[in-house]
Amino acid sequence: MYAFEFHRAHDIDDALQRIAADEEALFLAGGQTLLQSLRQRLAMPSALVDLGGLKALTGIERDGDEIDVGAMARHAEVAASATVRDSIPALATLAGGIGDHQVRNMGTLGGSIANNDPAADYPAGVLGLGATVVTTRREIPADDFFTGMFETALEGDELILGVRFPVPGRAGYVKFPQPASRYALVSVMVAQRGDEVRVAAAGAGPCVFRVPEMEQALAADFRPEALDGIAVDPAGLNEDLHGTAEYRAHLVGVIAKRAVAEAVSS
Known part of the structure; x- marks a missing residue:
C-alpha cells in the first residue's frame, strides 16, 4: 500500500x-x-x-413497473429483498451468486457496474434487463453505459445514484463460474418484456454484449430449443488458461439455453 x-x-x-x-x-x-x-x-x-x-444511495423500492435499486445496495441486500424476489427473481439469483458471503455483504451494485469487470455478474443483469443507470448528471440506458473492458460512459466526477430495472414478464440468469474465483467464465441474462427479448452475455468477451440472433429467435419462440443452431462468433472473445475463445463462444449458447429454461420455469 x-x-x-x-x-x-x-x-x-x-x-x-x-x-x-x-x-x-x-x-x-x-x-x-x-x-x-x-x-x-x-x-x-x-x-x-x-x-x-x-443513506441516500441505499434502498430498494418498486415504483410502478420498475424496481429502483440504490447504488450502495449490497449484493446480499438485493439477493434477500422481498421486492426483488417477487418482481425480478432472476436479479435476486444473480446477486445471491456473486462471490462469497463476505463479498456479498460488502460489494455494491454501483461499484460493480462502475468497475465493469468483464467477468462480473451485474453488467449482464443491467444490460439484459434493459435497465437505466441514474447518475448525478443524467440517466444512461444500459445499451450506452458499458463501453469496453473496465470502461463505462461515466465521467470522472459523475456518481451513480442507482439503477432502475424494468420488471420483465419473465427472466432467467445463469452463470458458469470459474471454481476458484467464482467470477463468470460465461453468464447470460435473458429477459422478455412485452414483445421485446434481450439476451446479454458477460465473461465471454472484454465487455458485456447482447446477442441479437438469439433475441430474434426467442422473440418468435421463447423456448430453449429456439436457440438450436445459433452459433456465437468467437472472434474477439476472451482467451486464457481457463478457456479458449471457441470454448467461451460455445458456452454462451449452452448457458443461454439454461437461462431461457430458468425464465420459462419461474
Whole structure:
C-alpha cells in the first residue's frame, strides 16, 4: 500500500466536491475490487472518497413497473429483498451468486457496474434487463453505459445514484463460474418484456454484449430449443488458461439455453 488521503463523505454534495477538487481521487463503494487494486498498485489515487455512510444511495423500492435499486445496495441486500424476489427473481439469483458471503455483504451494485469487470455478474443483469443507470448528471440506458473492458460512459466526477430495472414478464440468469474465483467464465441474462427479448452475455468477451440472433429467435419462440443452431462468433472473445475463445463462444449458447429454461420455469 502507499500513502493517500481518506475522506468519508457526509452527503452526495460533499462527495462530488471532494472529487471535483482532486482529479486523481476516486470514489470508494464496497471496495471489493478497488482495495485489491491499491494493494497491487494497479490503482494509485491521491485520495479515496468513501460513500459507505450515504443513506441516500441505499434502498430498494418498486415504483410502478420498475424496481429502483440504490447504488450502495449490497449484493446480499438485493439477493434477500422481498421486492426483488417477487418482481425480478432472476436479479435476486444473480446477486445471491456473486462471490462469497463476505463479498456479498460488502460489494455494491454501483461499484460493480462502475468497475465493469468483464467477468462480473451485474453488467449482464443491467444490460439484459434493459435497465437505466441514474447518475448525478443524467440517466444512461444500459445499451450506452458499458463501453469496453473496465470502461463505462461515466465521467470522472459523475456518481451513480442507482439503477432502475424494468420488471420483465419473465427472466432467467445463469452463470458458469470459474471454481476458484467464482467470477463468470460465461453468464447470460435473458429477459422478455412485452414483445421485446434481450439476451446479454458477460465473461465471454472484454465487455458485456447482447446477442441479437438469439433475441430474434426467442422473440418468435421463447423456448430453449429456439436457440438450436445459433452459433456465437468467437472472434474477439476472451482467451486464457481457463478457456479458449471457441470454448467461451460455445458456452454462451449452452448457458443461454439454461437461462431461457430458468425464465420459462419461474
